[in-house]
Amino acid sequence: MGNTKSGALSKEILDDLKLNTKYTEEELCAWYATFLKECPTGRITKEQFEGIYASFFPDADPTAYARHVFRSFDTNADGTLDFKEYIVALHLTSSGKTLRKLEWAFALYDVDGNGTISKNEMQEIVRSIFNMIPVEDQKNLPEDEDTPEKRADKIWNFFGKKDDDKIGEAEFIQGVMENKDILRLIQFDEPKKIQEKLKEKKH
Numbered sequence: 001m002g003n004t005k006s007g008a009l010s011k012e013i014l015d016d017l018k019l020n021t022k023y024t025e026e027e028l029c030a031w032y033a034t035f036l037k038e039c040p041t042g043r044i045t046k047e048q049f050e051g052i053y054a055s056f057f058p059d060a061d062p063t064a065y066a067r068h069v070f071r072s073f074d075t076n077a078d079g080t081l082d083f084k085e086y087i088v089a090l091h092l093t094s095s096g097k098t099l100r101k102l103e104w105a106f107a108l109y110d111v112d113g114n115g116t117i118s119k120n121e122m123q124e125i126v127r128s129i130f131n132m133i134p135v136e137d138q139k140n141l142p143e144d145e146d147t148p149e150k151r152a153d154k155i156w157n158f159f160g161k162k163d164d165d166k167i168g169e170a171e172f173i174q175g176v177m178e179n180k181d182i183l184r185l186i187q188f189d190e191p192k193k194i195q196e197k198l199k200e201k202k203h
Contacts, residue, residue: 013084021091028087035083043080046070057132064128069093072108102173105186109172116166123152126185151185158182 009032017028039048046067053066073081073089081089092104107113111121127148130138138146145151159167159175167175176183 017087043082044086045080059134061131065132068108102176106169106172116168118166119156119163126152155182155185
């Protein structure tokens with residue numbers, strides 16, 4: 001990791017990110033320069049990561065979701081992300097190929113990292129996603145999806161699970177790929193619309 005602090009991004013990391021994300025070399029190098037200004041140590045802390053999410057979604061409360069996203073990418077659990085982990089996090093949460101994105105989503109929902117999702121874990125992540133929907137938009141949600149509990153129940157019922165059952169990774173991925181409604185509920189689409197609005201305001 002000796003070159004993380006230098007001004008240039010190593011060719012190895014650059015090639016890896018170009019291969020595994022949608023970003024160009026120019027974008028990655030520009031982001032790296034910004035990343036080093038914000039995080040001179042070459043690593044981003046959980047608090048800084050939460051701050052980035054807070055700036056994306058000023059009308060909502062993304063703190064819990066940002067914390068869970070951070071946890072799912074902090075693979076060595078040292079409380080920081082390096083540039084590569086940070087870019088992969090941005091890529092997978094905003095686009096990413098379906099299978100990889102669903103593998104990541106499973107890790108996001110598997111809060112304790114034991115290889116299965118419990119109903120409590122489902123509720124915890126669904127609640128953190130729900131909190132990112134602005135209050136005004138929450139009022140327009142369908143009746144069976146207008147609280148985090150209803151949303152978690154809807155997902156759990158789709159999988160045909162009892163309250164104390166668990167969902168494994170293969171079952172989770174297969175179920176989500178077969179049902180667009182579940183895919184919509186487990187991920188975070190509403191804020192993408194918010195981001196589009198923010199972009200429009202800047203122009």
